[in-house]
Amino acid sequence: MGSASRARLYRTEAIILRRRDFGEADRILTLYAPGSGKTRVLAKGVRKPKSRKSGHVELLTHSNLLIAKGRNLDIVTQAEMIHSFLPIRRDLLRTSYAYYAAELLDRFTEEGEENRPLFDLFLSALFWLSDADDLDLALRCFELRLLGYVGYRPQLFSCLGCERPVEGESSLFSPRYGGLLCSRCGENERGCGEVSRRALATLRYLQTREYVACRRLTVDRPTHEELEVLMRRYITYLLERRLKSVDFMDALRREEAASAVSALKAT
Numbered sequence: 001m002g003s004a005s006r007a008r009l010y011r012t013e014a015i016i017l018r019r020r021d022f023g024e025a026d027r028i029l030t031l032y033a034p035g036s037g038k039t040r041v042l043a044k045g046v047r048k049p050k051s052r053k054s055g056h057v058e059l060l061t062h063s064n065l066l067i068a069k070g071r072n073l074d075i076v077t078q079a080e081m082i083h084s085f086l087p088i089r090r091d092l093l094r095t096s097y098a099y100y101a102a103e104l105l106d107r108f109t110e111e112g113e114e115n116r117p118l119f120d121l122f123l124s125a126l127f128w129l130s131d132a133d134d135l136d137l138a139l140r141c142f143e144l145r146l147l148g149y150v151g152y153r154p155q156l157f158s159c160l161g162c163e164r165p166v167e168g169e170s171s172l173f174s175p176r177y178g179g180l181l182c183s184r185c186g187e188n189e190r191g192c193g194e195v196s197r198r199a200l201a202t203l204r205y206l207q208t209r210e211y212v213a214c215r216r217l218t219v220d221r222p223t224h225e226e227l228e229v230l231m232r233r234y235i236t237y238l239l240e241r242r243l244k245s246v247d248f249m250d251a252l253r254r255e256e257a258a259s260a261v262s263a264l265k266a267t
């Protein structure tokens, strides 16, 4: 009997990817855990004002959880926060970038598929987004690596048509092929976008270098804008939809730009 009840309980660390209200005071949480990947669990009573668990199962929190096997959904019985990522919580723009990363992870994974590297990647991305000066760099690096882990690693070194190495000359990125086409092979391919040398060099760097080296990279604004368009096109093509968090992120950035302009005018 004792061993049977122990078997119904398990402990895991996890990051809260998504949550939605359920019933009177409960929430259904979507977790990402190192051993079980994406899982949905029930957190009972967390919307009650006196809930001891609620602060430990907030969105984007990294927590230690004790979970009981349930008939339909497993149930969180204890929760203890490991990292709250306060800088992300306190800054709306950082929040929007982290939401985007969480939505991306959610969309590209199925429930119950273990993927430890993805968990580690997401956790490091949250640390990076907590103190990054260049939030876009953190996001591009996250996207490129995530795509690699889920089987959509973009080909950035040779043409996917003729297999010749692409060196410096003008090249095209095809979402449908999942990478580069030389100008000859991509001539009649729809949906291709040109990639500048600088943008290509940045993508290659982010795809192949150590994480710590990527963190030190400096990328100028025009290159960032180009990379964002390219990655969004590719991701939208793969998911056959636009991510919801993109609109939130864009709206905040427009707001920031507008307030910067009015601050300039005031001086």
Ligand SMILES: [Zn+2]
Residues within 6 Å of the ligand: 159, 160, 161, 162, 163, 164, 181, 182, 183, 184, 185, 186
């Ligand atoms: Zn070619």
